[in-house]
Amino acid sequence: MEYFIELFLGGLTRGSIYALIALGYTMVYGIIELINFAHGEIYMIGAFTALIVASVLTLLGFNELSILVIASLCAVIWAASYGFTIEKLAYKPLRKAPRLSALISAIGMSIFLQNYVLLAQTSDFLPFPALMPEFGFLEPYAHIMSSAEVIIVLTTALVMAALTFLIKFTRLGKAMRATAQDRDMALLSGVNVNRVISFTFIIGSATAAIGGVLIASHIGMINFYIGFIAGIKAFTAAVLGGIGSVPGAVLGGMVLGWTESFATGYVSSDYEDVFAFTLLVLILIFRPEGILGRSTTQKV
Amino acid sequence: MITFAEIKRSVLVSLWFMFLTFPIMVVRVNPIEEVIEWRWRNLIIIGVGSFAISFVWRYMMERKEAGLKRKEAGGEKPPLVKRIMDRPRLSRSIVGLVVAFVCVFPFLFSTYQVTIMSTALIYVMLGLGLNIVIGLAGLLDLGYVAFYAVGAYSYALLNFHFGVGFWIALPLGGLLGALFGILLGFPVLRLRGDYLAIVTLGFGEIIRLILENWNDFSFGPSGIAGISRPGFFGIDMSLNTATTYVYFVLIGLVILTVFFVNRLQNSRIGRAWIALREDEIACQAMGIDKTRTKLTAFALGATWAGMAGVVFAAKTTFINPASFTFLESAIILSIVVLGGMGSIPGVILGALVLILLPEYLRAFSDYRMILFGGILVLMMVFRPQGLISGVRRVYQFKGNGEKAPNGGSGS
Amino acid sequence: MEPILDVKSMTMDFGGLRALDRLDLDVRKGEIAALIGPNGAGKTTFFNCITGLYSPTQGDILITRPGRDPERINGLKPNHVTEKGLARTFQNIRLFQNMTVLENVMIGRHCRTRTGVAGAMLRLKSARDEEQTVVDHSYHILERIGLSRFVNELAKNLPYGAQRRLEIARAMATDPFLLLLDEPAAGMNPQETRALDDLIKKIRDEEGISILLIEHDMKLVMSLSDRIFVMDYGRKIAQGSPDEIKNDPKVIKAYLGEDPDA
Ligand SMILES: Nc1ncnc2c1ncn2[C@@H]1O[C@H](COP(=O)(O)OP(=O)(O)O)[C@@H](O)[C@H]1O
Ligand SMILES: [Mg+2]
Numbered sequence: 001m002e003y004f005i006e007l008f009l010g011g012l013t014r015g016s017i018y019a020l021i022a023l024g025y026t027m028v029y030g031i032i033e034l035i036n037f038a039h040g041e042i043y044m045i046g047a048f049t050a051l052i053v054a055s056v057l058t059l060l061g062f063n064e065l066s067i068l069v070i071a072s073l074c075a076v077i078w079a080a081s082y083g084f085t086i087e088k089l090a091y092k093p094l095r096k097a098p099r100l101s102a103l104i105s106a107i108g109m110s111i112f113l114q115n116y117v118l119l120a121q122t123s124d125f126l127p128f129p130a131l132m133p134e135f136g137f138l139e140p141y142a143h144i145m146s147s148a149e150v151i152i153v154l155t156t157a158l159v160m161a162a163l164t165f166l167i168k169f170t171r172l173g174k175a176m177r178a179t180a181q182d183r184d185m186a187l188l189s190g191v192n193v194n195r196v197i198s199f200t201f202i203i204g205s206a207t208a209a210i211g212g213v214l215i216a217s218h219i220g221m222i223n224f225y226i227g228f229i230a231g232i233k234a235f236t237a238a239v240l241g242g243i244g245s246v247p248g249a250v251l252g253g254m255v256l257g258w259t260e261s262f263a264t265g266y267v268s269s270d271y272e273d274v275f276a277f278t279l280l281v282l283i284l285i286f287r288p289e290g291i292l293g294r295s296t297t298q299k300v
Numbered sequence: 301m302i303t304f305a306e307i308k309r310s311v312l313v314s315l316w317f318m319f320l321t322f323p324i325m326v327v328r329v330n331p332i333e334e335v336i337e338w339r340w341r342n343l344i345i346i347g348v349g350s351f352a353i354s355f356v357w358r359y360m361m362e363r364k365e366a367g368l369k370r371k372e373a374g375g376e377k378p379p380l381v382k383r384i385m386d387r388p389r390l391s392r393s394i395v396g397l398v399v400a401f402v403c404v405f406p407f408l409f410s411t412y413q414v415t416i417m418s419t420a421l422i423y424v425m426l427g428l429g430l431n432i433v434i435g436l437a438g439l440l441d442l443g444y445v446a447f448y449a450v451g452a453y454s455y456a457l458l459n460f461h462f463g464v465g466f467w468i469a470l471p472l473g474g475l476l477g478a479l480f481g482i483l484l485g486f487p488v489l490r491l492r493g494d495y496l497a498i499v500t501l502g503f504g505e506i507i508r509l510i511l512e513n514w515n516d517f518s519f520g521p522s523g524i525a526g527i528s529r530p531g532f533f534g535i536d537m538s539l540n541t542a543t544t545y546v547y548f549v550l551i552g553l554v555i556l557t558v559f560f561v562n563r564l565q566n567s568r569i570g571r572a573w574i575a576l577r578e579d580e581i582a583c584q585a586m587g588i589d590k591t592r593t594k595l596t597a598f599a600l601g602a603t604w605a606g607m608a609g610v611v612f613a614a615k616t617t618f619i620n621p622a623s624f625t626f627l628e629s630a631i632i633l634s635i636v637v638l639g640g641m642g643s644i645p646g647v648i649l650g651a652l653v654l655i656l657l658p659e660y661l662r663a664f665s666d667y668r669m670i671l672f673g674g675i676l677v678l679m680m681v682f683r684p685q686g687l688i689s690g691v692r693r694v695y696q697f698k699g700n701g702e703k704a705p706n707g708g709s710g711s
Numbered sequence: 712m713e714p715i716l717d718v719k720s721m722t723m724d725f726g727g728l729r730a731l732d733r734l735d736l737d738v739r740k741g742e743i744a745a746l747i748g749p750n751g752a753g754k755t756t757f758f759n760c761i762t763g764l765y766s767p768t769q770g771d772i773l774i775t776r777p778g779r780d781p782e783r784i785n786g787l788k789p790n791h792v793t794e795k796g797l798a799r800t801f802q803n804i805r806l807f808q809n810m811t812v813l814e815n816v817m818i819g820r821h822c823r824t825r826t827g828v829a830g831a832m833l834r835l836k837s838a839r840d841e842e843q844t845v846v847d848h849s850y851h852i853l854e855r856i857g858l859s860r861f862v863n864e865l866a867k868n869l870p871y872g873a874q875r876r877l878e879i880a881r882a883m884a885t886d887p888f889l890l891l892l893d894e895p896a897a898g899m900n901p902q903e904t905r906a907l908d909d910l911i912k913k914i915r916d917e918e919g920i921s922i923l924l925i926e927h928d929m930k931l932v933m934s935l936s937d938r939i940f941v942m943d944y945g946r947k948i949a950q951g952s953p954d955e956i957k958n959d960p961k962v963i964k965a966y967l968g969e970d971p972d973a
Contacts, residue, residue: 108676587822
């Protein structure tokens with residue numbers, strides 16, 4: 001039973017990270033119907049930025065809490081800037097082009113960014129400082145769930161709540177929903193579509209960066225390639241929950257996290273990634289609209 | 301003329317990129333020795349580079365927009381291939397030169413060069429195969445390398461366990477590739493285009509992970525060594541001769557591929573692929589079975605990947621899962637995109653450029669993958685038709701003399 | 712007279728929106744029927760439902776092919792509907808833009824021909840013969856539709872009116888017994904519209920193909936149609952001969968009340 005709980009909580013942590021990345025996929029897809037393959041790389045760049053900033057601050061003798069805050073902030077700012085720039089360079093010129101073109105461009109961007117970090121930094125795994133604080137009152141339960149894991153789960157919940165609020169109740173959120181429904185109509189009714197799309201990329205990228213910082217300090221290692229697999233898995237989560245839906249992304253992340261956690265715990269850990277991919281393939285074949293998505297008829 | 305406003309814009313762009321790339325490009329942490337390297341030179345390079353590139357970028361954008369307008373006005377220049385094909389003497393002499401060069405190549409250059417050229421030729425085959433799937437049918441298959449792996453492993457294993465020879469394995473590899481293509485394609489081809497991309501990517505990874513982990517079957521990460529080279533009526537060959545022989549086998553296969561793909565793309569099947577790429581709904585409404593047509597393209601593409609895999613295994617005599625990563629799929633995709641989706645000469649050129657250039661320009665080889673990524677983006681933004689765009693066939697018909705009337709789309 | 716298309720009580724819901732509401736409609740052999748109504752009435756949706764692109768929530772679609780018994784075609788895939796002899800054009804032109812005009816028409820022959828992969832790769836005699844027949848037949852259709860001077864142009868380079876005609880040519884290539892035209896005159900100038908009028912009559916008279924068309928140009932509708940169906944908000948509000956429709960108060964109200972300049 002304890003093993004079960006351990007796996008359950010492990011899955012919850014994993015799932016939270018997937019959810020954080022999946023949110024970006026889902027929002028971008030909702031608005032411009034593009035699988036932003038480079039999204040996983042944004043997450044990786046967020047983690048790298050945090051690592052670099054944290055190292056510099058450590059050498060300068062900052063205290064732990066301020067390092068955590070500043071490093072996370074920088075990760076969010078830079079990741080958002082990358083997201084913004086990528087959209088302008090690689091996707092915006094292709095808005096009227098066939099879908100295939102934008103998709104290929106996105107894959108190109110993903111490969112480009114991976115190798116950019118590889119060349120500018122290193123191909124080795126870098127140790128990531130444990131930034132997250134330890135809570136004394138969780139000590140007795142540490143063998144089941146560490147402080148870091150608690151922080152991850154709580155942060156995810158917070159981010160999801162904030163995003164839901166943003167989309168449901170703010171002007172920007174309204175403009176985003178309008179653009180997602182019908183871009184031309186939104187444009188006609190005075191929505192600045194370019195700005196809305198930029199914002200979507202910025203918010204999605206910032207969320208991914210938070211995920212990047214959390215997972216990196218939890219696992220303690222990063223390299224240039226972590227974004228690729230995480231990206232595919234987060235996309236799986238997004239599709240699983242119903243692409244375009246914020247609660248769907250979180251739910252999908254959790255389901256995927258648990259699937260992986262239980263499958264590796266009870267079946268075999270050699271095939272960890274195979275489980276995720278198999279789940280992706282199955283969901284796309286049998287319920288492509290996802291758990292929370294509604295099936296729609298493509299307009300002819 | 302460069303105006304002040306433009307300079308201002310470029311300065312802003314340059315400042316933005318200096319900010320953007322600052323943490324990654326300038327700072328490098330060595331966490332073990334706890335030292336930080338500040339690479340200020342990189343900052344200057346980025347600043348100056350992005351300043352200059354922003355002008356080029358804007359110029360290219362303007363040119364592209366002007367090109368689009370010209371296209372709308374109908375004043376499009378016909379593609380290069382068409383202009384060459386319209387002059388039979390020129391095109392014949394080009395073909396003659398290429399044939400002559402190809403024949404004498406192994407006797408003029410070292411074994412090393414021949415090996416590299418053979419590698420490039422394998423990529424030509426792979427590119428032409430993927431071109432059927434992406435270029436003609438418009439299906440973004442990101443797991444193409446899986447079929448390549450199927451071909452390579454089927455020869456390696458058959459050779460290892462049963463001593464099956466190359467010439468038997470070659471069609472078998474193609475067949476197995478097709479079989480896998482159908483098995484994988486059948487469930488996923490009903491999906492929308494972008495979902496197809498990610499599912500095929502997933503499948504590609506699944507196959508590689510299985511090869512890596514299922515030791516009893518595939519010998520895991522250590523791979524399979526000592527695979528037989530192609531035989532020639534049981535004659536023993538020196539390494540040199542064998543290399544040359546593989547080269548000519550590949551030339552033969554490439555010619556065969558070009559021959560078949562060319563026939564296919566101008567046939568009933570090929571037209572259906574292109575129509576499917578152009579407009580799936582109209583295509584169905586015109587009576588074309590979407591799933592079946594896609595499956596045909598998928599399976600045929602896989603057939604060529606399977607055969608290329610067999611040749612690869614025979615050429616290197618050693619394979620392991622590391623040769624079949626997603627990056628390999630990405631390289632093949634870059635070949636097709638750079639050359640021109642749907643264009644046979646384009647894909648051949650794309651393969652030769654992308655495989656040979658990094659080999660000969662050593663300085664390039666570190667930057668190979670970043671270059672491929674960049675090419676994918678830049679080609680899509682500025683030249684989606686590739687270096688050499690495909691041409692549509694002009695048909696001859698009864699009742700209107702020998703030559704079809706040309707509506708004036710150029711020529 | 713026996714209907715060749717008989718749609719009974721068809722309903723189509725999109726989420727909460729009822730785009731078609733228990734619609735009955737039939738087309739008789741050899742007639743030109745028109746389906747009119749304000750924008751958003753559900754006319755295109757009706758076409759999409761009978762051609763298999765949408766699956767209607769309810770209702771029956773029956774067709775009677777020449778010399779055969781009536782059959783139900785609900786749930787058939789779009790390509791099978793076309794094989795049975797229903798061909799259509801699209802309101803928002805959907806040509807294969809980067810293929811030549813001739814090739815666009817040749818695509819229409821796909822479902823009436825056989826050549827497979829092996830035949831194409833080996834260029835067997837049967838494949839070559841079939842190919843030539845397709846080319847000749849397609850060219851012949853283009854001549855009749857009046858597009859032969861564009862044969863080798865890419866479809867995207869055609870003038871607008873010619874693109875609309877090419878859609879008709881492509882649909883004709885599938886050998887239909889019923890042709891469904893979705894706003895064939897949209898965007899045409901008066902001259903082109905007159906030529907279209909002649910063309911549609913010619914198709915019916917010379918090829919014996921029945922026609923159901925959606926159209927906003929009342930002059931064209933009145934000149935062509937044997938019978939007219941009027942829709943509003945997914946419902947059929949009137950049907951009858953052009954004269955009956957012209958004087959039907961319900962129709963006048965639907966048009967004047969909703970969309971005065973249609
Ligand atoms: N695939 C779809 N999903 C949701 N609503 C649709 C879809 N297709 C059509 N509709 C809706 O059905 C109604 C009828 O549309 P349509 O058939 O195109 O009208 P018409 O052709 O008469 O102008 C419209 O309100 C339209 O928005
Ligand atoms: Mg309509």
